Amino acid sequence: MIKLVAVDMDGTFLRDDRTYDKGRxxxxxxxxxxxxxxxVAASGSQYQRLRHxxxxxxxxxxxxxxxxxxxxxxxxxREIMPLSDNQVHxxxxxxxxxxxxxxxxxxxxxxxxGTYVNADMDPEALKIVKYxxxxxxxxxxLAQLVGQTVNDQFTKIAINFAETVDFQQAxxxxxxxxxxxxxxxxxxxxxxxxxxxxxxxxxxxxxxQKLYNIADDEVMTFGDNENDLSMLTMTPNSFAMKNADAHIxxxxxxxxxxxxxxxxxxxxxxxxx
Numbered sequence: 001m002i003k004l005v006a007v008d009m010d011g012t013f014l015r016d017d018r019t020y021d022k023g024r025x026x027x028x029x030x031x032x033x034x035x036x037x038x039x040v041a042a043s044g045s046q047y048q049r050l051r052h053x054x055x056x057x058x059x060x061x062x063x064x065x066x067x068x069x070x071x072x073x074x075x076x077x078r079e080i081m082p083l084s085d086n087q088v089h090x091x092x093x094x095x096x097x098x099x100x101x102x103x104x105x106x107x108x109x110x111x112x113x114g115t116y117v118n119a120d121m122d123p124e125a126l127k128i129v130k131y132x133x134x135x136x137x138x139x140x141x142l143a144q145l146v147g148q149t150v151n152d153q154f155t156k157i158a159i160n161f162a163e164t165v166d167f168q169q170a171x172x173x174x175x176x177x178x179x180x181x182x183x184x185x186x187x188x189x190x191x192x193x194x195x196x197x198x199x200x201x202x203x204x205x206x207x208x209q210k211l212y213n214i215a216d217d218e219v220m221t222f223g224d225n226e227n228d229l230s231m232l233t234m235t236p237n238s239f240a241m242k243n244a245d246a247h248i249x250x251x252x253x254x255x256x257x258x259x260x261x262x263x264x265x266x267x268x269x270x271x272x273x
Contacts, residue, residue, distance in 0.1 A: 002272060003214045005032065006040040006064065006205055006231060007265055008223040009053070011188055012241050013041070015261045018131075022056075024266050029057055031273055038062055038212060042201045044156070044187040044227055046110055046133045047072055064204030066110055067185060067193050067227050069155035071204045079207045080112060081199040082153040085146055087182075091157050091194055092143045094177050099161075099170065106160035106191075108133065109142055111152035118142055125160075156195040163190065186226040193227060202230030220272060222256070222265045224248060239268055 007013040041050045042064040051058040063072040071079040106125045109116040115133035167190050183197040220237040224244040232238040232252040240252035243259035256264035
């Protein structure tokens with residue numbers, strides 16, 4: 001029996017136009033609550049953005065944000081795996097050393113309370129950042145960002161590469177220069193998310209499993225990208241999206257009948273529930 005459903009957002013639960021069938025979802029959510037099934041949004045994005053996507057039910061669901069670094073039960077913080085200031089500065093320095101400024105569209109440091117960008121970020125790039133993160137705070141230099149000064153705990157660094165960059169080569173170069181305790185995962189859209197290796201969507205789900213006493217085979221997961229692999233490989237009830245790359249589909253127990261633009265997650269949930 002399924003007791004917890006965890007869904008990635010972009011490319012999975014959301015259509016490409018960043019919408020979903022809210023009426024159909026709310027009907028399914030009501031049925032899940034009646035059957036004591038927990039619903040989880042699991043994303044590389046920030047908690048504040050995820051709550052906004054599910055305004056009507058946000059206090060009655062769970063959130064795994066920033067690729068597993070932060071876990072909320074409704075509005076209650078349950079787990080956080082922060083980076084130290086020195087670790088953040090080291091990552092920023094590595095990015096600056098490896099890549100020219102024109103190779104990087106966006107460089108973002110995310111924390112529990114906010115997201116931080118350099119004050120000179122291109123305005124068009126900033127608009128995109130503000131969709132995925134909130135609030136977005138401009139600072140004079142990410143390389144000098146201090147958690148105590150801004151009253152925050154940092155958890156992830158996102159780097160979005162320009163379309164002119166060979167993304168696979170860039171991410172291979174980046175991964176080779178990171179220390180062993182850090183990992184870098186493809187979050188889609190030419191973006192790498194860098195954080196503690198132990199902070200994954202799987203670790204976030206594990207925290208909720210412990211809270212609710214749920215076994216792996218009682219979990220259902222949905223995803224479409226590399227940063228979803230940890231939760232796609234944890235349960236036989238995992239679904240890679242029809243629109244996911246073949247190597248992602250091969251890791252999951254199932255593939256959805258429909259893609260994200262045709263509500264593949266909601267269709268699979270309705271059939272299962």
